[in-house]
Amino acid sequence: MKEFKSLLSYDKARKLVIDNAKEFGSEVIDLADSLDRVLSEDIVSTMDSPPFDRSAMDGFAIQARDTFSISDGSYVTLKVIDSVTAGKVSDKEVTSGTAIEIMTGAMMPRGSDSVLMQEFSERDGENVKIYKKIFPYLNVSRQGEDIRKGETILKKGAVISPEHMSLLKSQCIEKIPVKKIPRISIIVTGDELVDKIEDNENGKTIDSNSIMLLALAKRAMCKVTYQTRVNDNKEEIEKAISNAKKVSDIILITGGSSFGKKDLIPKIIDNMLFHGVTIKPGKPIGFSVDEVPIFIMSGYPVASFVQFYLFVIPYLESALGARILNYVDLPFSEDISSEVGRFEFVRCKIADGGIFPIRLFGSGIISSLSNSTGYVLIDEKSEGINKGEKIRFYYYI
Amino acid sequence: MKEFKSLLSYDKARKLVIDNAKEFGSEVIDLADSLDRVLSEDIVSTMDSPPFDRSAMDGFAIQARDTFSISDGSYVTLKVIDSVTAGKVSDKEVTSGTAIEIMTGAMMPRGSDSVLMQEFSERDGENVKIYKKIFPYLNVSRQGEDIRKGETILKKGAVISPEHMSLLKSQCIEKIPVKKIPRISIIVTGDELVDKIEDNENGKTIDSNSIMLLALAKRAMCKVTYQTRVNDNKEEIEKAISNAKKVSDIILITGGSSFGKKDLIPKIIDNMLFHGVTIKPGKPIGFSVDEVPIFIMSGYPVASFVQFYLFVIPYLESALGARILNYVDLPFSEDISSEVGRFEFVRCKIADGGIFPIRLFGSGIISSLSNSTGYVLIDEKSEGINKGEKIRFYYYI
Secondary structure, eight states: OOOOSSOBOHHHHHHHHHHTOOOOOEEEEEGGGOTTOBBOSOEEOSSOBSSSOEESSSEEEEOGGGGTTOOTTOOEEEEEEEEEOTTOOOOSBOOTTEEEEEOTTOBOOBTOOEEEEGGGEEEETTEEEEOOOOOTTTTEEOTTSSBOTTOEEEOTTOBOOHHHHHHHHHTTOOEEEEEOOOEEEEEEEOTTEESSOOTTOTTOEEOOHHHHHHHHHHHTTOEEEEEEEEOSOHHHHHHHHHHHHHHOSEEEEESOOSSSTTOOHHHHOOOEEEEOBSEESOOOOEEEEESEEEEEEOSSHHHHHHHIIIIIHHHHHHHHTSOOOOEEEEEBSSOEEOOTTOEEEEEEEEETTEEEEOSOOOTTOHHHHHHOSEEEEEOTTOOEEOTTOEEEEEEOO | OOOOSSOBOHHHHHHHHHHTOOOOOEEEEEGGGOTTOBBOSOEEOSSOBSSSOEESSSEEEEOGGGGTTOOTTOOEEEEEEEEEOTTOOOOSBOOTTEEEEEOTTOBOOBTOOEEEEGGGEEEETTEEEEOOOOOTTTTEEOTTSSBOTTOEEEOTTOBOOHHHHHHHHHTTOOEEEEEOOOEEEEEEEOTTEESSOOTTOTTOEEOOHHHHHHHHHHHTTOEEEEEEEEOSOHHHHHHHHHHHHHHOSEEEEESOOSSSTTOOHHHHOOOEEEEOBSEESOOOOEEEEESEEEEEEOSSHHHHHHHIIIIIHHHHHHHHTSOOOOEEEEEBSSOEEOOTTOEEEEEEEEETTEEEEOSOOOTTOHHHHHHOSEEEEEOTTOOEEOTTOEEEEEEOO
């Protein structure tokens, strides 16, 4: 039997993945459908925002200098010549001695430069008594104060959020260029895999990888275009790969990635860029580019989970030009040792402002994933993490 | 004109919202459809995991005591009586002096207690030479070592993740009880609102609230069952509310929430539990429960965004029994002052391990939302945050 002759370091393997990432194409879609899509070009504002000076309060649009003579207890009287609500435009002009009643959001009438809040006024028939000295532009949202026409308001690579949608909509932008949704195929292999364990099927293992990888792909902004489970059979696997190639940008194959008797994948895919990486868990990972990039992953759920984060996500981030992973730097809560020469993925959770490791390291231990909310990485060169050391915590997607 | 007579403190308003939250109902769905759904009952494991002792390596299943005599350079020879791969069960029994070739994931044969990795063996026809002393259960994944039958493996309130799906699937759990998806109606009001600003429509404002609230509702695990925009017209608004009540668990109404001339909502909904809260931005927020909870929100996008986070999400979290918001405690990067008596929502982002405020506080300034990735809250009693002070950063959903 063959073994992994020489394991590649994670950094080198990751670089090979990224260097072979092929940028996904773009398409123009409706803003309304753009939540969670990746912007493929910078967006420049089409107009000032607000598009005109408008009132930020309910009150009276006046000329501020009419109030300059007011001192405590005194007032001036202005003539109310019109009333304007949001969405309407007054055809009157405010001159010295006059005021226009105005509602929040309404366009400032010609001649006016400020809005006196209604609580500092008293209406008196056709007139209004003004009790407060104000300065020009008080309570006015100035044209362009939020955004100037021609500014870059969103950068290529942004993942569209509700806030972005509001921003773009406020700019009358109805169509935006985004990266096409990556199409992933998932092929799970293994004679031992079943969907249910019946009492008479001892020795079988439930396939929990298919459902997990499908969900991970969705969370990583992809769509799964082909998914199948096949036996450890050369023809079946080859046929599945051939089907997958037709409809996907990325293929994931799990199971049989090692060099055991039944580990057929390395025999079927012989032009791997690497096979076997110094990571724990998840060592038997392979990567090949044959028209389509193929990730050859473990059958163990935890190992394939780790491989998804350490290899598939970097590929996607590179090909999309976007950040999928979210992280935060926090102090580690205890001393933890790690073997030099091995790149470790440590399942963790955040509590009390620090990072706590989940103490179960088997690659079959799926419960440890469910108890963790993210991970930290320990470099091959490192002997571990010291208590209190600041380290990057990556959230699960 | 009326004013907010007395503003309610945020804590009291929040408590009223939570106290009036009506727990959403449950339904049983397929595990395959459960991503991002909220578990409505604890889940107890149905079986041990792994369900039987299985090999964690490719090698030979043996009795460990057969190796105890081995010292450096020496070996023992065992007779290979069978070969077993994952998913298969050997009908042979390992006795002293014999071995069964075994692949990763295969069930341990009767009589064997450990697996010798193939790299410490040499095959010799019907025999195998064993070069390493091993102890019982080495390279064996023990039955139940991950999960014991009858354990609580997931708690009510968990939001189903890819990891959870794998865990549940590995337990043969195909259907799970989840909270029903909350149904939200969004009614946007305002004569001034349009979808596009044409040159001849000066004074109009683009409705960017509708698209934003729809997206926020989706991110908050809800579905929008009714959405409309109406003019500042009593009949239109009443009709929209009546339509919304028929199809929703929660109604959001934006615009006209203040006491201006055109602010009709407080006249239509007269039994508000509160109206006006000491928050900045977002002060003119109202809440009523008339069959269905109704949130009366601002027309300004930033204000309604803040109100969504400060009121709608707490309602949902309470009615779902789940956490929607994610947060982390980090040091604040600078001194920031706040007015006592006002509860502030400060838009921020994380950089260099600290929290940085985004310095734009207008409630119309939508660009400040797009530059921030979350927020911190400053209590009414606080005069601000000191540089270096640890404070809770809430991520946008």
